[in-house]
Amino acid sequence: DAGVIQSPRHEVTEMGQEVTLRCKPISGHDYLFWYRQTMMRGLELLIYFNNNVPIDDSGMPEDRFSAKMPNASFSTLKIQPSEPRDSAVYFCASSFEEGYEQYFGPGTRLTVT
């Protein structure tokens, strides 16, 4: 398996623009997670899905953030409008079962100027 795939790897955008991050989980994994990582706060869980259904979105910082999982092999995280404080590395991860190890993608480094 190719592992978790994320795109783009780097995104530089201006404040106010819409940003869409993409993720393809490992085939057969029923759980998909979106994280944000910063030096100050470490890894923060934003939202996770089970069988394409959002289970917990309590980590989504504001209404500007939204996530979808239209099918088992694709998910998006959208920020609209983006702000400089959204600059971070965003990771997607997937796992076979709840409470099992999660496998991470390479991340998307987002810079909002």
Added chain:
Amino acid sequence: EDQVTQSPEALRLQEGESSSLNCSYTVSGLRGLFWYRQDPGKGPEFLFTLYSAGEEKEKERLKATLTKKESFLHITAPKPEDSATYLCAAYNAGNNRKLIWGLGTSLAVNP
């Protein structure tokens, strides 16, 4: 409140100098303690899962152990390629089911 604390924040070792990283946790309904390795510019890479106090797991120069309050990652005779950030996370199987992450220990091994 569920919390995971890692120490030290940074550690510099000479090649061959063994040491341990600490992960202290206060998590209700713990159902797994995870260790990950993260290299710069990459996503965390899974290393170990420990489920019960007294459990130990090994992989090459790394050995992870678990007690009721903390976990240790022992590094024996480290090499420069062991340089990375090591993250631990505790899984809360209670009402708020999620992984609680520590901030990591940045390890540098000098040749």
